[in-house]
Amino acid sequence: MKGRDMQTQSILVVDDEPDMRAALFHALTRSGYRVSSASSGVEALEKFKSQDFGMVITDMKMPEMSGMQVLGEIKKISPQIPVIMITAFGTINNAVEAMKEGASDYIIKPFSSETLEGTVKKVCEKSNNRVHGEMQKVRSRDSTEGKKIITQDKGMLKILDLAKNVAPSNSTALILGESGTGKEMLASFIHQNSGRSDQTYIAVNCAALPENLAESELFGHEKGAFTGAANRKLGKFELANQGTVVLDEISEMPMPLQAKLLRALQEREIDRLGGSRPVSINARVIAISNVDLKKAVRDGKFREDLFYRVNVIPFTIPPLRERTSDIPLLANHFLERYCSVNNKELMTVAEESISLLSKCEWNGNVRELENVIERAVLMCSGKVLLPKHLFMDEPESNGKKPIPFKVGTSVKEMEKELIFKTLDEVDENRTQAAKLLGISIRTLRNKLSEYRLEQ
Numbered sequence: 535m536k537g538r539d540m541q542t543q544s545i546l547v548v549d550d551e552p553d554m555r556a557a558l559f560h561a562l563t564r565s566g567y568r569v570s571s572a573s574s575g576v577e578a579l580e581k582f583k584s585q586d587f588g589m590v591i592t593d594m595k596m597p598e599m600s601g602m603q604v605l606g607e608i609k610k611i612s613p614q615i616p617v618i619m620i621t622a623f624g625t626i627n628n629a630v631e632a633m634k635e636g637a638s639d640y641i642i643k644p645f646s647s648e649t650l651e652g653t654v655k656k657v658c659e660k661s662n663n664r665v666h667g668e669m670q671k672v673r674s675r676d677s678t679e680g681k682k683i684i685t686q687d688k689g690m691l692k693i694l695d696l697a698k699n700v701a702p703s704n705s706t707a708l709i710l711g712e713s714g715t716g717k718e719m720l721a722s723f724i725h726q727n728s729g730r731s732d733q734t735y736i737a738v739n740c741a742a743l744p745e746n747l748a749e750s751e752l753f754g755h756e757k758g759a760f761t762g763a764a765n766r767k768l769g770k771f772e773l774a775n776q777g778t779v780v781l782d783e784i785s786e787m788p789m790p791l792q793a794k795l796l797r798a799l800q801e802r803e804i805d806r807l808g809g810s811r812p813v814s815i816n817a818r819v820i821a822i823s824n825v826d827l828k829k830a831v832r833d834g835k836f837r838e839d840l841f842y843r844v845n846v847i848p849f850t851i852p853p854l855r856e857r858t859s860d861i862p863l864l865a866n867h868f869l870e871r872y873c874s875v876n877n878k879e880l881m882t883v884a885e886e887s888i889s890l891l892s893k894c895e896w897n898g899n900v901r902e903l904e905n906v907i908e909r910a911v912l913m914c915s916g917k918v919l920l921p922k923h924l925f926m927d928e929p930e931s932n933g934k935k936p937i938p939f940k941v942g943t944s945v946k947e948m949e950k951e952l953i954f955k956t957l958d959e960v961d962e963n964r965t966q967a968a969k970l971l972g973i974s975i976r977t978l979r980n981k982l983s984e985y986r987l988e989q
Contacts, residue, residue: 544567544568544569544570544585544586544587544588544972545562545567545568545569545570545587545588545589545590545591545654546569546570546571546572546578546581546582546585546587546589546590546591547559547562547569547570547571547572547591547592548571548572548574548575548577548578548590548591548592548593548596548601548604549571549573549592549593549596549620550573550574550593550596550597551593552573552945554593554620555571555573556945558571558591558650559571561647561650561651562650562651562654563972564647565647565651565654566901566905566908567654567972568971568972569972570585570587570972570973570974570977574596574597574598574599575592575596575598575599575600575601575603575604575607576598576599578590578592578604579604579607579608579611581974582608582611582612583611584974584976585974587615588615588616588658589615589616589617589618589654589657589658590604590608590615590616590617590618591617591618591620591654592604592605592617592618592619592620593619593620593621594619594620594621594622594628594629594632594640595621595622601619601620601621601632602628602631602632602635604617605617605619605632605635605636605637606635609635609636613636616638616639616657616658617636617637617638618637618638618639618640618641618653618654618657619632619633619637619639619640619641620640620641620643621640621641621642621643622642622643629642630761630762631762634762634764638657639653639656639657639742639744640744641653642744648741649741649742652739652741652742652783653742655739655742656739656742659737683716683719683720683723684860684863684864684867685857685860685863686859686860686863687852687857687859687860689852689856689857690851690852690857690860693720693849693851694720694723696849697720697723697724697727697849698723698727700724700847701723701724701725701726701727701728702727702728702729703847704818705846705847706799706818706819706820706821706843706844706845706846706847707721707724707819707820707821707846707847707848707849708820708821708822708823708827708844708845708846708847708848708849709721709820709821709822709823709849709850709851710822710823710824710826710827710848710849710850710851711824711850711851711852711853712824712851712853712897712899713824713898713899713901714854714898714899714900714901714902715851715852715853715854715899715900716851716899716900717782717822717824717851718737718780718782718822720849720851721737721778721780721820721822722735724778724820725777725778725818725820728778728818730776730777730778730818733774733776733777733778734773734774734775734776734777734778735774735777735778735780736770736773736774736777736778736779736780737780737782738751738752738770738779738780738781738782739782739783740781740782740783740784740785740786740787741782741783741786742783743787745788748787748788748791749791749794749807750763750767750769750807751769751770752769752770752771752791752794752795752804753769753771753772753794753798753804753805753806753807754766754767754768754769754771754772754804754806754807755767755769755806755807755808755809756806756807756808756809757808758808759806759807759808759809760807760808763807763808766806769804769806771798771804771815771817772804772813772815774817775815775816775817776816776817777817777818778817778818778819778820779817779818779819779820780819780820780821780822781795781819781820781821781822781844782822783822783823783824784821784822784823784827784844785823785825785827785830785835785836789837792836792837792840793837795840796837796839796840796843798815799819799840799843799844800843802814802815802816803815819844821844827841827845828841853896853899854896854899854900854903855894855895855896858892861888861891861892861903862883862888862891862892864900864903864904865883865887865888865891865903865907866883868903868904868907868908869881869882869883869907869911869919872907872908872911872912873911876911876912878911879917881911881914881916881917881918881919882917882918882919883918883919884918884919884920884921886920886921887910887919887920887921887923887924890921890924890926891903891906891924891926894926906924906925906926907919909924909925909970910923910924910925912966912969912970913925913959913960913970915960915961915963915966922959925959949981950981950985952971953967953971953978953981953982953985956970956971964978964979
């Protein structure tokens with residue numbers, strides 16, 4: 535999995551509760567992942583052996599085969615595949631034990647879709663970026679250099695000029711903007727143009743940090759600092775020493791941790807959990823938020839003194855709907871990328887398609903546009919991307935797409951309609967339909983046989 539391409543990887547979800555499976559499926563597919571599900575550990579292992587998956591998410595407590603057993607079997611087959619455990623609040627110790635056995639992370643029930651997406655994103659990047667042999671979300675100079683901000687918008691160009699001018703300084707920067715606008719891309723741009731560009735670049739999603747392990751993740755711990763701390767662990771600030779630490783979704787950081795972050799920024803030193811003396815640090819900090827931090831301060835959710843500490847050099851990235859001149863440029867950029875990724879001959883985008891793309895609200899901004907183009911490349915069998923390949927309706931007055939299914943429709947009927955609609959769009963090409971649906975060709979054949987028997 536590489537950078538954004540991690541979202542093209544398929545995720546196997548394992549849970550014996552149908553409602554939880556459905557919730558996980560919809561949350562992950564909305565985030566751009568291909569998802570396959572299994573109702574038991576036995577079914578999961580059968581699928582895992584016959585299909586390619588980039589990640590497994592499994593419930594801890596299941597009949598017949600527990601999540602721990604699923605973890606053990608997955609690691610025997612493919613040790614490098616990351617596994618996320620889902621656990622209830624009362625069994626956190628089991629989750630910590632699972633991480634000792636090779637799990638990449640865990641999520642505590644109940645959890646939000648944002649927590650799920652943040653954890654999956656973090657684990658995807660951990661699996662590809664190991665620092666000092668630990669599973670860390672670390673990006674080296676080489677990987678950040680591969681990121682390029684595509685724009686011709688005057689406002690964005692001014693932001694890039696300012697970022698390049700302030701990049702050589704050591705001052706903390708704050709990047710604000712809606713989800714999907716490219717905030718971390720700008721953080722990477724600042725790192726690339728700084729004197730630290732040949733040092734470590736680490737991005738931390740504050741919303742995805744497990745609350746009971748957050749301090750250890752950021753500041754590290756000594757051996758024996760708490761139950762399960764078998765060895766000394768360096769935190770993100772030490773791992774990024776001389777480099778850059780990006781604190782994504784900083785508004786979601788718990789208040790006690792905000793106080794410790796404030797001290798780290800003021801004193802340029804941190805305390806490892808269980809440590810007897812402070813450790814000096816020299817990492818450039820870039821904070822990112824998709825919420826108004828001034829409002830968060832007024833609401834008592836963010837420390838005012840920490841806000842002033844991170845808001846030294848502020849940037850606000852405009853949403854895509856305010857820089858429509860970038861839409862054709864970005865559409866062609868993503869078209870070229872996904873034609874290459876999918877080994878397809880380079881296509882062109884029809885003028886009608888560009889016109890339709892330019893009318894959209896793009897609540898998901900550049901990330902949403904990228905997902906639309908990726909899907910269109912898979913759907914198109916010709917050389918020109920037409921509006922029908924975009925799977926987008928003409929914008930309505932509220933700019934939102936109508937719900938495709940009636941309320942009360944069963945999940946089975948929705949699945950059946952989705953499969954037939956996908957087959958129709960790809961001219962009955964079962965291989966391409968299976969790829970779009972995130973299922974194996976064998977599963978598709980079985981579903982079609984099942985539908986025929988029902989008729």
